[in-house]
Amino acid sequence: MMFGISTRVWLLLAAGAAVLIALPLVVTSSFAIDICIRILMFSFIGVAWNLMGGYAKQLSLGHAAYFGLGAYTSTIMQINYGISPWIGMVAGGVVAMLASLPIGWLCFRLRGPYFTIATIATAQALMLIFLKFRDFAWGAEGTTIPNLGNAPLMMQFEEKAGYYYVALGLLALGLAITYQMEKSWMGYYLVAIGEDEDAAEAIGVNAPRIKRDIYLISSFLTALAGTFYTQYIYFIDPATAFSFNISIEAALVSIVGGIGTLWGPVIGTILLETTSALLQSWLGSSLGGVQLTVYSLILMAVILWRPTGLMGIMTEWYQRLFRRRSVQT
Amino acid sequence: MLETVVQAVINGLLIGGIYALVSIGVTLIFGVVKIVNFAQGEFVMIGMYISFYLATQFGMDPIVSLVITMPVLFAAGVLIQHFLIRRVLGPNDMPQIFLTFALSLLLLNLALMLFTANYRTVHTFYSDEAFHIGELNIPVAKLIAFVVAMFLSGALWVFLHTTDLGKAMRAASQNRDVAMLMGINPNRVFCVALGIALALAGAAGSLLMPFYSAYPFVGQVFVLMAFVAVVLGTLGNVIGALVASLMMGVAESLGIQFVGADSGLIVVFAMLLLTLAFKPTGLGGGRAR
Numbered sequence: 001m002m003f004g005i006s007t008r009v010w011l012l013l014a015a016g017a018a019v020l021i022a023l024p025l026v027v028t029s030s031f032a033i034d035i036c037i038r039i040l041m042f043s044f045i046g047v048a049w050n051l052m053g054g055y056a057k058q059l060s061l062g063h064a065a066y067f068g069l070g071a072y073t074s075t076i077m078q079i080n081y082g083i084s085p086w087i088g089m090v091a092g093g094v095v096a097m098l099a100s101l102p103i104g105w106l107c108f109r110l111r112g113p114y115f116t117i118a119t120i121a122t123a124q125a126l127m128l129i130f131l132k133f134r135d136f137a138w139g140a141e142g143t144t145i146p147n148l149g150n151a152p153l154m155m156q157f158e159e160k161a162g163y164y165y166v167a168l169g170l171l172a173l174g175l176a177i178t179y180q181m182e183k184s185w186m187g188y189y190l191v192a193i194g195e196d197e198d199a200a201e202a203i204g205v206n207a208p209r210i211k212r213d214i215y216l217i218s219s220f221l222t223a224l225a226g227t228f229y230t231q232y233i234y235f236i237d238p239a240t241a242f243s244f245n246i247s248i249e250a251a252l253v254s255i256v257g258g259i260g261t262l263w264g265p266v267i268g269t270i271l272l273e274t275t276s277a278l279l280q281s282w283l284g285s286s287l288g289g290v291q292l293t294v295y296s297l298i299l300m301a302v303i304l305w306r307p308t309g310l311m312g313i314m315t316e317w318y319q320r321l322f323r324r325r326s327v328q329t
Numbered sequence: 330m331l332e333t334v335v336q337a338v339i340n341g342l343l344i345g346g347i348y349a350l351v352s353i354g355v356t357l358i359f360g361v362v363k364i365v366n367f368a369q370g371e372f373v374m375i376g377m378y379i380s381f382y383l384a385t386q387f388g389m390d391p392i393v394s395l396v397i398t399m400p401v402l403f404a405a406g407v408l409i410q411h412f413l414i415r416r417v418l419g420p421n422d423m424p425q426i427f428l429t430f431a432l433s434l435l436l437l438n439l440a441l442m443l444f445t446a447n448y449r450t451v452h453t454f455y456s457d458e459a460f461h462i463g464e465l466n467i468p469v470a471k472l473i474a475f476v477v478a479m480f481l482s483g484a485l486w487v488f489l490h491t492t493d494l495g496k497a498m499r500a501a502s503q504n505r506d507v508a509m510l511m512g513i514n515p516n517r518v519f520c521v522a523l524g525i526a527l528a529l530a531g532a533a534g535s536l537l538m539p540f541y542s543a544y545p546f547v548g549q550v551f552v553l554m555a556f557v558a559v560v561l562g563t564l565g566n567v568i569g570a571l572v573a574s575l576m577m578g579v580a581e582s583l584g585i586q587f588v589g590a591d592s593g594l595i596v597v598f599a600m601l602l603l604t605l606a607f608k609p610t611g612l613g614g615g616r617a618r
Contacts, residue, residue: 057422057423059422059423059426059427061430106602106605106606107605109605110560110605112365112422112426113364113365113367113422113425113426114365114556114560114564116365116426117365117556117560118601118605121553121556121557121598121601121602122598122602124553124594124598125595125598125599125602128594128595128598248434251427255423255427259423289437289438289439289440289441289442289545290438290442292434292437292438293434293435293438293439293442295434296431296432296434296435296438297431297435299427299430299431299434300413300428300431300432300435303417303423303424303427303428303431304413304416304417304428307421307423307424
């Protein structure tokens with residue numbers, strides 16, 4: 001027993017980690033590795049969203065704000081001052097945390113759907129501001145990141161496997177934080193707020209403080225993904241860094257996978273990103289809108305028939321299997 | 330200088346009438362059904378495409394095509410309430426938010442697939458006409474749109490205050506549980522609310538067509554305005570939404586005139602953030618009526 005996890009689960013986790021670490025050694029196709037990297041990164045963003053959106057049910061559709069702030073902080077530091085993106089990544093996280101305080105102060109004045117709308121508006125407003133910053137952040141044209149060849153200290157790798165391991169590390173960090181949070185008093189407070197905020201406050205949960213704290217953590221993590229993605233695609237502009245699609249995907253993977261569960265965002269991302277990759281290889285990029293059409297149909301199906309998401313379905317299957325076995329013995 | 334200001338205010342008021350049709354729909358649904366319809370803008374888009382095809386295929390004037398877009402979208406609203414929204418009405422926010430959000434994504438991307446991202450315009454004989462009063466310009470197409478929008482808003486007010494069904498809707502919006510105890514059939518009231526809201530969005534689409542281009546993302550502009558206007562005018566308050574929409578139109582127009590052509594949206598966001606910071610219950614002071 002370590003951290004309250006049984007030996008069997010530790011062995012399972014170790015085996016899973018070994019497979020994931022060995023994967024880039026086996027899979028050499030750059031297309032396949034790219035899909036794996038996207039899955040890891042969007043799982044991580046989903047995990048960051050899920051901390052606040054899943055457990056405390058503060059359904060944000062504005063996480064692109066923090067993704068973009070992380071991306072811009074590290075890029076500005078790297079290009080203007082030559083500071084490594086590894087440092088820039090943490091700095092970006094801190095900038096995102098600082099930004100989440102006033103944004104949260106405004107948005108948390110509203111509840112439910114209007115909280116969601118306020119988060120959309122703040123993310124869009126940030127994008128507009130960065131479009132205006134011509135001398136400071138390259139305006140609408142954006143900029144490319146100078147290619148330094150193989151420079152792990154500057155978060156640049158010749159092999160895609162390098163990026164794969166960075167994304168894997170980020171996801172592991174996100175899952176570890178979620179796991180710790182789930183077991184702590186904070187996790188229970190968050191679930192209580194998510195179930196019924198007024199009732200939680202009535203029994204003494206300081207809801208505004210808890211919501212502020214989880215927003216800080218969630219925005220910090222989302223910003224790390226922003227830095228990573230910019231380094232991975234070697235390009236930044238307001239439309240990609242503050243893309244509404246990032247906010248959508250963060251929420252979608254968690255809801256489809258299972259909102260408010262540890263592994264939900266990961267499972268949701270695997271389903272959605274695989275679907276998207278398959279669609280792309282079947283149809284090519286000729287038909288705009290296909291990917292999001294399919295995503296929205298999946299989302300509707302989940303909401304109408306399985307609000308607990310894929311995790312709910314899997315738990316049900318597991319229980320059915322388990323019950324049948326126990327009947328037989 | 331004064332003329333520039335007056336001209337900007339006139340332009341803002343005229344487009345504000347269209348914003349009002351969209352916001353009244355959003356606030357009506359919020360007041361009666363207690364959900365936010367994220368897809369409201371997409372129904373404006375659908376109204377525009379219906380008018381566009383009626384105009385190009387059958388030569389029907391976009392304003393006249395109101396008689397088709399409004400009933401079609403009313404029916405769509407009833408069906409959406411009956412088959413989709415009814416299934417997610419519960420204490421939980423998540424399904425309600427993400428069902429209409431998914432609907433918005435679906436309609437937007439279907440439009441992108443079916444109609445491509447091209448801009449479509451309809452040119453009518455009054456599209457370029459304008460009344461001139463001294464230095465001031467009043468475009469005929471926008472004036473017609475404004476007048477019809479105000480007429481429709483007024484008709485809705487009369488409906489809500491004089492008919493039994495309208496009173497039932499106001500009762501349901503004030504206190505749903507008590508309204509049900511009084512024998513009001515909630516699903517029927519909700520269906521009518523969705524139908525009226527979508528019909529107003531469709532009307533907005535038809536009215537826009539003589540002077541505005543249709544494209545798949547067009548609804549996003551209007552729904553954003555509507556959300557801000559609905560917060561500003563107090564959630565669920567029809568008259569508040571109307572007044573706030575006109576204010577938003579004027580604010581946006583003044584922003585474009587004096588700050589720069591691309592700053593209309595910045596003004597809108599600034600208004601939303603200021604409202605949230607200083608008057609989160611809206612100008613009406615928190616009462617839905």
